[in-house]
Amino acid sequence: MTILVTGAAGFIGANFVLDWLALSQETVINLDKLTYAGNLETLSSLQGDARHIFVQGDIGDAELVSRLLAEHQPRAVLNFAAESHVDRSIHGPGDFIETNIVGTFRLLESVRGYWSALPEQEKSAFRFLHVSTDEVYGSLSKDDPAFAETNRYEPNSPYSASKAASDHLVRAWHHTYGLPVLTTNCSNNYGPYHFPEKLIPLMIVNALAGKPLPVYGDGMQIRDWLYVKDHCSAIRRVLEAGRLGETYNVGGWNEKPNIEIVNTVCKLLDELRPKADGSSYATQITYVTDRPGHDRRYAIDARKLEAELGWKPAETFESGIRKTVEWYLANPQWVSNVQSGAYRDWVSKQYA
Ligand code: NAD
Ligand code: TYD
Numbered sequence: 001m002t003i004l005v006t007g008a009a010g011f012i013g014a015n016f017v018l019d020w021l022a023l024s025q026e027t028v029i030n031l032d033k034l035t036y037a038g039n040l041e042t043l044s045s046l047q048g049d050a051r052h053i054f055v056q057g058d059i060g061d062a063e064l065v066s067r068l069l070a071e072h073q074p075r076a077v078l079n080f081a082a083e084s085h086v087d088r089s090i091h092g093p094g095d096f097i098e099t100n101i102v103g104t105f106r107l108l109e110s111v112r113g114y115w116s117a118l119p120e121q122e123k124s125a126f127r128f129l130h131v132s133t134d135e136v137y138g139s140l141s142k143d144d145p146a147f148a149e150t151n152r153y154e155p156n157s158p159y160s161a162s163k164a165a166s167d168h169l170v171r172a173w174h175h176t177y178g179l180p181v182l183t184t185n186c187s188n189n190y191g192p193y194h195f196p197e198k199l200i201p202l203m204i205v206n207a208l209a210g211k212p213l214p215v216y217g218d219g220m221q222i223r224d225w226l227y228v229k230d231h232c233s234a235i236r237r238v239l240e241a242g243r244l245g246e247t248y249n250v251g252g253w254n255e256k257p258n259i260e261i262v263n264t265v266c267k268l269l270d271e272l273r274p275k276a277d278g279s280s281y282a283t284q285i286t287y288v289t290d291r292p293g294h295d296r297r298y299a300i301d302a303r304k305l306e307a308e309l310g311w312k313p314a315e316t317f318e319s320g321i322r323k324t325v326e327w328y329l330a331n332p333q334w335v336s337n338v339q340s341g342a343y344r345d346w347v348s349k350q351y352a
Pocket of ligand 2: 085086087188197198199200202214215216217219221222223258291
């Protein structure tokens with residue numbers, strides 16, 4: 001059996017494929033455009049493994065996707081491919097519209113063409129799983145209950161608006177054409193191979209380089225954090241047993257203000273890699289101008305996934321963040337290779 005996974009040279013997709021191939025014998029076709037966020041070095045341990053077939057390409061390339069589907073006959077398509085960074089979406093929304101909306105539409109059409117011609121048994125077993133975000137629900141006030149699947153979509157950034165649009169397309173392809181879809185909406189992930197433009201890896205990398213740790217606004221914005229491997233286990237579970245056409249919120253009940261995250265990272269680094277002068281990495285914290293339209297709070301109510309499918313995260317925030325910091329300390333080469341690419345140009349402009 002085979003699955004086709006898009007965007008699997010990125011942070012979550014790569015973690016998903018590494019875990020999948022450690023647990024299963026099924027072949028993975030990995031379709032990734034290799035944007036600045038795609039990094040095949042993350043998958044270097046799979047070199048020579050015939051179960052991983054990498055294809056560089058765009059989810060919006062209908063000819064390529066249709067050919068891959070016809071050739072490999074996957075039993076499922078999992079769509080991780082996206083432009084994923086809110087700050088980038090503010091500075092240049094075009095690629096977000098192109099990949100997250102138009103790309104998802106084209107992918108859905110290619111998949112629909114393949115799926116509708118399958119023999120009955122394969123057709124009913126087929127799944128299209130769309131990986132999305134809690135950011136589609138907008139921002140919560142301090143006392144609001146966490147986002148449930150029934151919350152209204154109120155996206156606020158170009159990124160979240162583009163993901164919301166893609167979720168709606170996926171939903172419509174189910175209701176209109178009967179495509180067997182599943183959607184997951186997950187909270188903020190962290191863990192190994194996270195591109196150092198996002199909060200946690202950026203703080204680790206900047207701290208070690210003696211650079212400022214830029215905290216936006218007052219640092220009291222709240223995010224709900226989930227260790228990436230727990231997100232991957234949730235996706236496997238939804239793929240296996242999710243009800244068709246349903247959406248599942250994925251989260252680990254770990255709401256934290258950003259400043260607490262940054263302080264935790266600094267404390268771990270103080271313990272694991274103390275500075276020569278004995279000062280704390282926290283002295284590098286610098287409050288900077290806030291992100292425009294910055295959502296104040298995200299929080300995921302994961303009870304549906306827990307109750308219906310029996311999923312639970314394996315890591316607490318404390319265990320996951322320690323593993324993450326340890327991973328970055330043990331993999332400086334991965335970090336420096338990532339930083340020598342397009343990332344460096346963009347970040348130097350952004351924080352000039
Ligand atoms: P990422 O930016 O690290 O990786 C995205 C990958 O998609 C990259 O490898 C990139 O090369 C590829 N890609 C981009 N455009 C493409 C295209 N047109 N065709 C083919 N490949 C393309 O992102 P991530 O953090 O791994 O996120 C993966 C998915 O999970 C995204 O859909 C994102 O919206 C969603 N998500 C992310 C988080 C998070 O905290 N990172 C949380 C919830 C949901
Ligand atoms: P980020 O990792 O970009 O994820 P998202 O915007 O999708 O939640 O940011 C997480 C939080 O950290 C968000 O509230 C913005 C904030 N942040 C900073 O304060 N400083 C930074 O340098 C970055 C990248 C983010």
